[in-house]
Amino acid sequence: DVKVTQSSRYLVKRTGEKVFLECVQDMDHENMFWYRQDPGLGLRLIYFSYDVKMKEKGDIPEGYSVSREKKERFSLILESASTNQTSMYLCASRLGGEVRPYEQYFGPGTRLTVT
Amino acid sequence: QKEVEQDPGPLSVPEGAIVSLNCTYSNSAFQYFMWYRQYSRKGPELLMYTYSSGNKEDGRFTAQVDKSSKYISLFIRDSQPSDSATYLCAMSADRTTDSWGKLQFGAGTQVVVTP
Numbered sequence: 001d002v003k004v005t006q007s008s009r010y011l012v013k014r015t016g017e018k019v020f021l022e023c024v025q026d027m028d029h030e031n032m033f034w035y036r037q038d039p040g041l042g043l044r045l046i047y048f049s050y051d052v053k054m055k056e057k058g059d060i061p062e063g064y065s066v067s068r069e070k071k072e073r074f075s076l077i078l079e080s081a082s083t084n085q086t087s088m089y090l091c092a093s094r095l096g097g098e099v100r101p102y103e104q105y106f107g108p109g110t111r112l113t114v115t
Numbered sequence: 116q117k118e119v120e121q122d123p124g125p126l127s128v129p130e131g132a133i134v135s136l137n138c139t140y141s142n143s144a145f146q147y148f149m150w151y152r153q154y155s156r157k158g159p160e161l162l163m164y165t166y167s168s169g170n171k172e173d174g175r176f177t178a179q180v181d182k183s184s185k186y187i188s189l190f191i192r193d194s195q196p197s198d199s200a201t202y203l204c205a206m207s208a209d210r211t212t213d214s215w216g217k218l219q220f221g222a223g224t225q226v227v228v229t230p
Contacts, residue, residue, distance in 0.1 A: 009182055013130030031216060039155070040123055040156040041204060042222040043159070046176075050216075064172070082196055090158055093215065 003027070004107035006091055012113045019078040021110050023091030030096025031040070032074035033104065034058075034066060036087040043090065049074055081114045088112075119126045121204055121221025130230050134191035138204035138221045141185065145206040148180045150189045153223065154227075162202070163189070180227050194228045201225045 007022035020077040025032065030051050035058075046059030047066040055066050063085060067075045074093075078085055090109050092104040119136045128134055132166055136150075149199055151159035165171045167181045177190040187206075204221040208214045 033217075035220075040222050042119075043218075043220040044123070045217060049215065092158070096216075098210060101210070102149050102164040102205075102218075103161050104218060106160065107157050110158070 004093055004105050004109040006089075006110050008110050009108065010111050011112075012013055012115065013081050014077075014115055015082060017078075017081050018115075019081050019112065019114075021076040021089055021091075021112070023074045023093075023107055024072050024073075025073065025078070025091075025093040025105070027092035027093070027105075028031075028071065028106075030071070031041065031094040031101075032068065033092040033094070034074065034076045034094075035090045035092065036060070037109070039115055048050050078112075081112075085115050086112060086114045118219050119204060119221040122224055123222045125225040126183055127227045127229060128194055130161070130194060130196060130228055132194050132228075133228055134194050134198065136189040136191075136202050136224050136226070138187050138206075139185055139220075140152055140187075140206055142206070142208070142219070143182075143185070144208040144212050144214075146209040147188050147207040148178070149205040149207070149218070150176075150178060151203045151220075157199075158207075159203055191226075193200075196228050196230050198202075199226060199228050202215055228230060 033048040091107040123166040149164040153159040201223040203223040
């Protein structure tokens with residue numbers, strides 16, 4: 001079974017703090033993704049990575065950056081947290097290439113509150 | 116206008132009823148059509164996928180895609196309380212596009228099956 005783990009289930013941070021969200025997958029997947037999930041808006045893609053050290057912006061990258069130094073780990077960074085970044089953050093991974101492009105494996109999510 | 120539209124519900128049905136969910140979309144390049152299920156405090160997991168148009172059945176679940184109308188549906192027969200979850204439609208274009216490997220999600224419909 002693919003397992004995607006996220007470093008925290010709940011996180012409370014103050015406005016202006018630098019926030020790191022960590023994601024680890026254990027199935028040697030090439031592709032990894034960061035989404036945020038908000039009521040009525042569904043999942044929106046923040047950043048994704050096709051491979052180590054490669055990253056591309058998703059639909060809502062403003063205010064976020066990412067890091068992928070190792071294949072199994074993908075980090076989301078909020079450089080200066082703001083209250084409008086309060087959300088559920090979901091990490092996902094996919095095998096890569098042309099294999100099962102429709103299937104992503106998700107972590108349990110991190111609920112971030114910025115006060 | 117969002118690329119994928121989905122009514123967020125909630126949709127409440129009695130046990131044993133048929134649950135009918137649907138999404139509409141605007142991007143004619145979408146070729147993969149998925150339904151993900153998300154239980155409370157969990158990440159989404161793939162339930163079913165369909166490539167291009169047509170129907171697909173898996174046990175009590177039936178997925179339908181009508182590309183001419185840009186409309187997809189998911190039916191759950193003989194619904195059970197354990198089917199209570201949020202159901203997200205997702206779509207993806209094929210490998211000839213820049214968005215290959217990325218998914219566009221609907222807002223998700225919350226379904227509650229009451230005993």
